[in-house]
Amino acid sequence: MNKFDLEWINLTSGVNVRKCMRCGKCSATCPSYDEMEYHPHQFVYMVEKGNIEPLLGSDSLYKCLTCFACVERCPRGVEPAKVVEAVRLAAVRKQGGNHLTPDQIPAMLDDDLPQQAIVTAFRKYTK
Amino acid sequence: MQRIGVFVCHCGTNIAATVDVKAVAEALSHEPGVVISQDYQYMCSESGQDLVKNAIKEHKLTGVVVCSCSPRMHENTFRKAAASVGLNPYLVEIANIREQCSWIHKDIASATDKAVILGKAAVAKVHLNAPLTAGESPVVKRALVIGGGIAGIQTALDIAEAGFDVDIVEKEPTIGGKMAQIDKTFPTLDCAACILTPKMVEAAQNEHITIHSFSEVSDVKGFVGNFTVTIKKKARYVDETKCTGCGLCTEKCPMKKVPNEFNMGLDNRTAVYIPFAQAVPKVATIDPNYCMMLKNGKCGICSKVCSVGAIDYKQTDRFIEQKYGAIVVATGFNPIKPDKYNEFAYSICPDVVTSLELERLMNAAGPNGGTLLRPSDKTHPHTIVFVQCVGSRCDDEKGKPYCSKICCMYTAKHAMLIREKYPDTEVYVFYIDVRTPGKNFDEFYRRAVEQYGVHYIKGMVGKVMPRSDGKIDVQASDLLSNEQLHINADMVVLATAIEPDKTARPLATMLTTQMDTNDFFTEAHPKLRPVESATAGIILSGACQGPKDIPETVAQASAAAAKAIGLLVKNSITCNPCVAHSDELMCNGCSSCEKVCPYGAITYQDKEFRMPDRTTAVRRVASVNPAVCQGCGACTVACPSGAMDLNGFSNSQIMAEVDAICK
Ligand SMILES: Cc1cc2nc3c(=O)[nH]c(=O)nc-3n(C[C@H](O)[C@H](O)[C@H](O)COP(=O)(O)OP(=O)(O)OC[C@H]3O[C@@H](n4cnc5c(N)ncnc54)[C@H](O)[C@@H]3O)c2cc1C
Ligand code: SF4
Ligand code: SF4
Ligand code: SF4
Ligand code: SF4
Numbered sequence: 001m002n003k004f005d006l007e008w009i010n011l012t013s014g015v016n017v018r019k020c021m022r023c024g025k026c027s028a029t030c031p032s033y034d035e036m037e038y039h040p041h042q043f044v045y046m047v048e049k050g051n052i053e054p055l056l057g058s059d060s061l062y063k064c065l066t067c068f069a070c071v072e073r074c075p076r077g078v079e080p081a082k083v084v085e086a087v088r089l090a091a092v093r094k095q096g097g098n099h100l101t102p103d104q105i106p107a108m109l110d111d112d113l114p115q116q117a118i119v120t121a122f123r124k125y126t127k
Numbered sequence: 128m129q130r131i132g133v134f135v136c137h138c139g140t141n142i143a144a145t146v147d148v149k150a151v152a153e154a155l156s157h158e159p160g161v162v163i164s165q166d167y168q169y170m171c172s173e174s175g176q177d178l179v180k181n182a183i184k185e186h187k188l189t190g191v192v193v194c195s196c197s198p199r200m201h202e203n204t205f206r207k208a209a210a211s212v213g214l215n216p217y218l219v220e221i222a223n224i225r226e227q228c229s230w231i232h233k234d235i236a237s238a239t240d241k242a243v244i245l246g247k248a249a250v251a252k253v254h255l256n257a258p259l260t261a262g263e264s265p266v267v268k269r270a271l272v273i274g275g276g277i278a279g280i281q282t283a284l285d286i287a288e289a290g291f292d293v294d295i296v297e298k299e300p301t302i303g304g305k306m307a308q309i310d311k312t313f314p315t316l317d318c319a320a321c322i323l324t325p326k327m328v329e330a331a332q333n334e335h336i337t338i339h340s341f342s343e344v345s346d347v348k349g350f351v352g353n354f355t356v357t358i359k360k361k362a363r364y365v366d367e368t369k370c371t372g373c374g375l376c377t378e379k380c381p382m383k384k385v386p387n388e389f390n391m392g393l394d395n396r397t398a399v400y401i402p403f404a405q406a407v408p409k410v411a412t413i414d415p416n417y418c419m420m421l422k423n424g425k426c427g428i429c430s431k432v433c434s435v436g437a438i439d440y441k442q443t444d445r446f447i448e449q450k451y452g453a454i455v456v457a458t459g460f461n462p463i464k465p466d467k468y469n470e471f472a473y474s475i476c477p478d479v480v481t482s483l484e485l486e487r488l489m490n491a492a493g494p495n496g497g498t499l500l501r502p503s504d505k506t507h508p509h510t511i512v513f514v515q516c517v518g519s520r521c522d523d524e525k526g527k528p529y530c531s532k533i534c535c536m537y538t539a540k541h542a543m544l545i546r547e548k549y550p551d552t553e554v555y556v557f558y559i560d561v562r563t564p565g566k567n568f569d570e571f572y573r574r575a576v577e578q579y580g581v582h583y584i585k586g587m588v589g590k591v592m593p594r595s596d597g598k599i600d601v602q603a604s605d606l607l608s609n610e611q612l613h614i615n616a617d618m619v620v621l622a623t624a625i626e627p628d629k630t631a632r633p634l635a636t637m638l639t640t641q642m643d644t645n646d647f648f649t650e651a652h653p654k655l656r657p658v659e660s661a662t663a664g665i666i667l668s669g670a671c672q673g674p675k676d677i678p679e680t681v682a683q684a685s686a687a688a689a690k691a692i693g694l695l696v697k698n699s700i701t702c703n704p705c706v707a708h709s710d711e712l713m714c715n716g717c718s719s720c721e722k723v724c725p726y727g728a729i730t731y732q733d734k735e736f737r738m739p740d741r742t743t744a745v746r747r748v749a750s751v752n753p754a755v756c757q758g759c760g761a762c763t764v765a766c767p768s769g770a771m772d773l774n775g776f777s778n779s780q781i782m783a784e785v786d787a788i789c790k
Contacts, residue, residue, distance in 0.1 A: 023586070024604030027589070027604045027606075027611060028589025028603045028604035029590055075520060075526060075587075076522045
């Protein structure tokens with residue numbers, strides 16, 4: 001990950017990752033925790049260190065439900081979901097566009113999927 | 128003709144490294160009226176002061192300018208030196224070429240230019256300085272302590288020990304504060320009541336101490352050495368002088384469903400009550416919000432059972448006025464209510480409690496007689512989760528930005544006491560950091576881990592979910608093993624942040640003293656004057672100044688007493704002669720100055736004046752009480768007619784400085 005990309009992520013997320021005090025409340029609250037290789041607090045810490053490459057290649061980007069529970073509960077106002085979203089955007093842009101069109105989605109749905117996840121999938125894969 | 132001496136200090140290299148001090152002395156020697164201009168390495172040293180003194184004598188100086196550090200540092204030093212050789216101390220001016228020049232600049236040439244300009248301004252001012260004489264005002268030899276927690280009690284005892292009268296004003300029916308509610312105390316685990324109640328009794332019995340319980344300060348006038356305070360003695364509907372504290376009324380009162388604040392609302396009390404067995408004063412109080420006699424005139428049982436006739440339903444608030452030389456603020460703290468943090472389920476689950484509630488649940492005089500039981504079903508909890516930093520260290524509007532300082536230690540205490548008494552109970556503590564600076568503190572916390580097997584987990588609790596089977600699902604991070612945990616708990620204890628008492632802010636306004644953005648009282652200097660406020664005669668004691676445990680509170684309380692005693696032993700104090708006065712011919716009586724004066728020093732008088740056409744007219748004009756004025760200068764700025772002026776900082780002096788700088 002070069003310096004430019006790191007700055008881009010910090011700029012698009014609008015988050016000051018240095019405010020994190022490493023309490024782990026975001027990861028404690030995250031409903032997708034078990035699905036994720038890297039957890040919300042790790043996103044924040046790794047972006048702070050500039051260690052973004054592993055995040056860009058990780059499935060975790062697409063496991064975040066964008067539920068914003070971490071944003072709501074972070075005592076320092078760090079807004080981890082926005083960091084996840086910014087890394088996700090960086091990855092999507094690098095891959096050169098969308099992977100899905102809306103009409104592909106109904107076939108992929110299953111009954112256990114929460115409403116929220118469907119909405120969030122649209123956010124992630126379209127635009 | 129003025130004869131002015133200029134003295135430029137090197138302050139070692141503090142000034143001399145950035146300012147060419149010799150050039151400054153040379154430049155200032157050409158200023159009008161300057162007859163001698165010298166530089167020296169340490170002007171504040173004895174030989175430096177001698178230099179100034181000798182020059183005053185030798186050159187018959189009428190004014191002195193010292194270019195040195197801030198006047199806050201050494202103005203007094205040089206004023207005293209001048210006075211010792213017969214020059215009025217108020218003819219000395221300081222040009223601050225350290226804090227406002229050498230320390231904040233890097234470039235020698237421009238710093239030197241600025242130092243010269245600051246020196247010229249001071250010379251211009253000294254030309255207009257007039258000799259001033261400080262008056263004296265007597266000191267009332269009595270102190271007031273506001274708040275009767277351990278801080279207020281200790282301060283009062285120490286002041287009384289020195290032989291001065293001291294009054295404690297406590298808003299609750301008893302003194303004791305939070306310490307009275309605590310079960311055992313870290314780091315020694317001795318019982319709080321056993322060490323506190325003897326002090327409460329000592330305060331009550333001391334001939335120099337008067338306790339005004341169930342009372343509040345309602346007005347403060349005056350100034351250091353001579354405050355006039357109005358104390359509101361709230362109606363308790365019981366005659367304090369008659370009540371023996373027998374408690375019969377509290378047994379017979381039929382209104383038994385009043386939430387007991389001493390036990391944090393975990394059980395009930397009666398409408399007439401004595402907060403706890405060792406209350407001081409041990410006098411009953413009737414709660415008018417619940418007493419049926421006071422609410423609708425039906426009942427009157429307590430007055431029938433009281434054998435000494437102490438019940439008085441007609442009692443009203445009383446106001447007493449008293450003079451004091453010093454006021455000590457000891458209003459303490461309260462834990463915040465964690466109800467804004469929905470994720471901890473405090474409002475919906477009775478088995479989620481705060482640490483202070485836990486103190487009562489474990490206390491022998493608490494709702495369960497000292498047996499730890501779940502509030503919901505009174506069963507013994509087998510798994511307890513502690514959450515630290517609830518509402519502390521928060522950068523959001525729900526919590527506090529600071530570390531509450533005491534909760535790491537009391538959580539370790541709670542965990543240890545529970546493991547000691549109930550070894551079959553698993554105890555988990557979720558922490559962000561464990562902060563244990565203090566004598567024997569870290570050893571104490573390590574004992575909880577090593578000896579008592581408390582599970583300390585680095586991470587925070589994210590969600591607390593009460594389940595239908597009565598258990599509580601606690602979802603949390605274990606950051607070191609990179610896991611999200613679910614603990615099946617019976618109770619959750621929240622170590623909530625502490626905040627200053629809500630009454631502290633209006634009190635600060637009454638006392639014209641300052642608070643920080645968190646409503647803790649601000650000390651005069653964070654390092655060198657930690658127990659005084661910036662307002663003369665107002666002294667700070669205990670947790671009202673910042674989070675503190677008991678050892679620190681007591682240390683500060685004694686320090687506060689020392690400051691109060693230092694004031695009370697004086698027969699009189701020197702006043703500040705730099706006070707405001709009004710030019711009555713210019714004053715139009717508009718009241719602008721009175722509105723801005725924070726000390727209430729300005730009043731208006733109707734005076735007769737001779738008008739130019741030889742008639743007389745009565746006009747309303749401002750007059751300043753020099754004993755009350757603190758010389759802040761607010762009125763001189765507010766006065767639209769330019770009638771208000773400040774001795775030592777007159778409008779013409781300030782303008783002369785500005786002119787010198789702009790020339
Ligand atoms: C759960 C818990 C456990 C603790 N355990 C320990 C421990 O084990 N060891 C330890 O060292 N410390 C412990 N502490 C800290 C300890 O409680 C404080 O250090 C101590 O109480 C501070 O004393 P204080 O007198 O400054 O304040 P407080 O105890 O708060 O007393 C202030 C008093 O002033 C009164 N007051 C407030 N405003 C006014 C007003 N406007 N007019 C008149 N009166 C007023 C209040 O009613 C109160 O009586 C614990 C604290 C908590 C919350
Ligand atoms: S909740 Fe906030 S402060 Fe805590 S680890 Fe997550 S991002 Fe950092
Ligand atoms: S927004 Fe994403 S990272 Fe944050 S709690 Fe929800 S799922 Fe987890
Ligand atoms: S009011 Fe009377 S009955 Fe009640 S405690 Fe006092 S003396 Fe006893
Ligand atoms: S003392 Fe400990 S528990 Fe309390 S706020 Fe500070 S770090 Fe958190």
